[in-house]
Amino acid sequence: MDDVAEPVPGPADAIIDIAACGICGTDLTFIARGGFRDGDTAPMRIGHEAVGRIRSVGSDVAGLTPGMRVILNPQTAGSVIGNGGPEGAFTDRLLFREAIAGKTLYPIGHDIPDALAALAEPLAVSLHSVNRADPKPHETVVLFGAGPIGLGIVLWLHRRGVARLIVVDQNPKRLEWAKSLGATDVVVAGADRDLLADLRAICGGGEIFGMPVVDVDCFIDAAGAPPIVPQVVAMAKTGARLVIPASYKKPVTIDLRRLLMSEMTITTAMGYPTEFAEVIATLPELTREADLLISHSYDFADFFDALAVAQSGDCAKVMVTFPS
Numbered sequence: 482m483d484d485v486a487e488p489v490p491g492p493a494d495a496i497i498d499i500a501a502c503g504i505c506g507t508d509l510t511f512i513a514r515g516g517f518r519d520g521d522t523a524p525m526r527i528g529h530e531a532v533g534r535i536r537s538v539g540s541d542v543a544g545l546t547p548g549m550r551v552i553l554n555p556q557t558a559g560s561v562i563g564n565g566g567p568e569g570a571f572t573d574r575l576l577f578r579e580a581i582a583g584k585t586l587y588p589i590g591h592d593i594p595d596a597l598a599a600l601a602e603p604l605a606v607s608l609h610s611v612n613r614a615d616p617k618p619h620e621t622v623v624l625f626g627a628g629p630i631g632l633g634i635v636l637w638l639h640r641r642g643v644a645r646l647i648v649v650d651q652n653p654k655r656l657e658w659a660k661s662l663g664a665t666d667v668v669v670a671g672a673d674r675d676l677l678a679d680l681r682a683i684c685g686g687g688e689i690f691g692m693p694v695v696d697v698d699c700f701i702d703a704a705g706a707p708p709i710v711p712q713v714v715a716m717a718k719t720g721a722r723l724v725i726p727a728s729y730k731k732p733v734t735i736d737l738r739r740l741l742m743s744e745m746t747i748t749t750a751m752g753y754p755t756e757f758a759e760v761i762a763t764l765p766e767l768t769r770e771a772d773l774l775i776s777h778s779y780d781f782a783d784f785f786d787a788l789a790v791a792q793s794g795d796c797a798k799v800m801v802t803f804p805s
């Protein structure tokens with residue numbers, strides 16, 4: 482935690498008093514790596530899941546005025562807030578470059594609490610994963626990983642009316658949260674477990690060329706654990722889909738011969754190219770879900786306690802709030 486000079490906005494910029502900012506798995510990855518890329522050693526400013534109040538704007542900024550509450554879109558921001566640019570939102574006062582209403586900053590009403598508003602960014606990541614998976618209501622979906630992004634995926638799949646949603650995670654507490662958000666079945670993962678047998682017990686299966694498969698239409702990997710993709714390839718039925726929003730640290734080997742037999746589709750989901758506005762419009766309907774998604778909340782003065790909880794993994798979203 483460093484003291485920095487008071488930020489000064491350029492003509493297109495805004496200064497924002499941050500009100501809340503969630504800790505993201507990406508933040509933990511940056512910390513573990515030492516920076517944006519492996520081997521980086523220079524200080525890097527983190528924090529990108531933020532809401533705040535506009536303190537001042539540059540002379541060219543239109544439609545945004547001091548006092549407005551705004552949700553930050555780090556992906557469209559002028560300096561990709563907290564993702565390798567010169568600014569990060571774990572600060573009480575942020576220089577926000579290229580302040581554009583409805584594109585980089587989204588004004589919100591006072592009916593949306595700070596913590597709920599700060600969920601917009603991770604919920605947009607989750608929604609993009611669901612859009613890439615494009616599940617139909619009659620389909621069976623298996624989701625790996627019930628961390629904050631996975632739990633958001635459960636929320637959106639439930640709202641889409643997916644009939645059967647099986648969530649796989651090692652942490653029983655996270656699986657309880659997934660059930661509260663709409664998972665129909667849960668499976669505790671572990672080295673001593675037989676995932677194929679556990680899934681076949683829930684949703685049945687068949688065979689391809691004498692090899693056992695599960696009757697699952699779509700898999701989503703929000704966990705990023707090395708065994709998952711090879712396991713999915715080995716159990717996929719004909720025409721199954723796998724969407725991967727998880728960020729893998731190392732290459733993974735898969736059996737292309739097995740992939741050939743199932744004609745399954747594997748794709749990825751990155752960020753939220755089109756989802757941000759839809760998520761913000763839906764926020765007023767998500768107060769119950771926000772209470773489930775935010776497992777811990779800390780004042781900015783206790784940032785390192787918040788970070789320790791997030792790093793423990795025994796949590797859903799860890800929220801950092803700033804005194805007004």
Ligand SMILES: [Zn+2]
Binds near residue numbers: 506507529602
């Ligand atoms: Zn994030």
